[in-house]
Amino acid sequence: MEELVLTEPNEETIVEEQAPKKVNVDLGVPKTQRKRLVIIGGGFAGIHLVKKLSKSSYQVVLIDKHNHHNFQPLLYQVATSGLEADSIAYPIRKVLSDHEDYHFRMGEAQEIKPHEHVLVTDKGSIAYDFLVIATGAKTNYFGMENVAKHAYPMKSVAQAMKLRNTILENYEKALLTNNLDEREELMNIVIAGGGPTGVEMAGALAEFKRYIMPADYPDLNIERSKIYLVELLPELLPPMSDEASKKSEEYLRKMGVIIKTETKIEDYDGQVVKTDKGDIPSRMLIWTGGVSAASIPGLPDEVMAKGGRIKCNGFGQVEGFERIYALGDVAQFHSEEFPKGHPQLAAVAVDQGEFLGKHFSRMHKGEDLKPYKYNNKGSMATVGRSKAVVDLPNWKFQGAFAWFVWLGVHLFSLIGFRNKIVTFTNWVSNYFSRDRHSRVIIKD
Structure with a gap:
């Protein structure tokens, strides 16, 4: 039997074990001469804001707990074996890979310190010149x-x-x-x-x-x-x-x-x-x-509206904070037409993301700023093969034509050329075969 030898820890080991955990300052993002714009959330609002900032003079830092954008309107097709997951997911790092001062960090926002201009995440803290909250919505179980x-x-x-x-x-x-x-x-x-x-x-x-x-x-x-x-x-x-x-x-x-x-x-x-x-x-x-806004701790109670949404002025600025903005499902823009906030729809999030991208460009150039105005593009839902309903501002229709319109709008809205091709190919195959090719069980 081998003799068990016990060794005492040396001084170097003790020091390392007792050393305090280092805080990741600014998440490893280098400081430049540009104003730093931190965006929380890679959903529709965050991604379309980033795309509008591709040629901006800001340093853009996007933070999300996932490394991909997912096209939520088609999640049900993944759940029912109609599409594979990578058909509707797109790597966030590819969205703005050609921007010379763009950074992505995978982490979860935990707290906003508005008076210090700092965002705290589970991976460390980062200082910002401007902060955009685009965290979307979360499932609401109404206390059950x-x-x-x-x-x-x-x-x-x-x-x-x-x-x-x-x-x-x-x-x-x-x-x-x-x-x-x-x-x-x-x-x-x-x-x-x-x-x-x-x-x-x-x-x-x-x-x-x-x-x-x-x-x-x-x-x-x-x-x-x-x-x-x-x-x-x-x-x-x-x-x-x-x-x-x-x-x-x-x-x-x-x-x-x-x-x-x-x-x-x-x-x-x-x-x-x-x-x-x-x-x-x-x-x-x-x-x-049901859903409720996925807000982040740190903002005062007086700027929080019903359902966890954040009160904003007409430009998307959080009330009382010049450097903090909110977009999409988490935001309640000031609007006489929508006193309780705009509809929590993907189209609204996209529209607001593009609006704020233009807003930051105008602000940097010293141009006149214009408040957000919602352009209602309508809503739609599909029920099945050749069955859909479409409500446009001046036209409502149902049936096969509505279904083709639904297909076209969702295909066009997907991010990434490959995703569009793969999804279109799957839809054509499913249409003629009435089959679902992705009905496989994949687990750890």
Whole structure:
């Protein structure tokens, strides 16, 4: 047996163990003569602001907890096996790689120190000349702890992948049980929220059930697999027109979706969704029922509006702070037309990001500044193959033409040429084959 030799730590080891953890000053971003503009968030608002600053005279520092921008309107297609994750994700570092003074740091913002002009992240602190908060929105469970614990949100690529894995795994588990009640729980899917995301998710799952399940799971009785769409308000797509609401409900009912409007979800234990209209057995509750602003600690309470949004003037400046701006879902721009803030839509975030990019350019050149004016470009939602609803300011239409318009707008809005080509190719293939090529379970 070898003799175990114990050695005492030397002085150098002791010093290293007792030394205080070093704070990463300015996150390793070199100080230059340019004004430093720090942007928190690589979503629609942050990315389009960065693109507008590509030829600016600012030092641009973008901070996000992910190293990619994800195209949230198509997350449901990743979750339902229609697209792979890299079709809608784009590396943030590629967005402004040709800018001579651009820096990206992957980290999570933890606190703003407005009087010191410092942002604190989990990777260290960074000083700023101007700060832009574009953190978007987060899932709101309205204080229901069990729902937050057991439901499945869909705000990130990772969450969409987890959804896809779990849906497919539940079907696999359903094959292995002879208990009909357990099989029903595994095959049922409940979607909370009848907005665009909920409607699109319900339609995609209905098509999966109709075209994919009979071939992939012939041993399962697909009639026992039910898709529920639960909405608190009297109709679907509350922000859209009555025509869009009625047509989307008509489409979904014909596709076999069970719609429960004026129904409140009260609890969920992972097996049964409890509502004020009765219980629904299901191992899958997809939560698209509400969002709140993803604000950051540090700003005074008086600048915080309902839902966590940050009060801003007409230029996007946080009230009382000349150097801090907010954009997109987290911001509540001062507007007589929208006293509670502009709609929390991707189109608004894009519009505000481009506006603020022009604003900083004008400010640097000493030109007259113009307040933000929202240009309503309309809203739309797809329900399934050749089924969509579109509300434009002066025109409302539904059906196949609306579906092609929806496809074109979303394809054009994707960031990255490769993403556009891959997504278009997948859509063409899915259209003619009615297949979903990405139905694979990928886990750690």
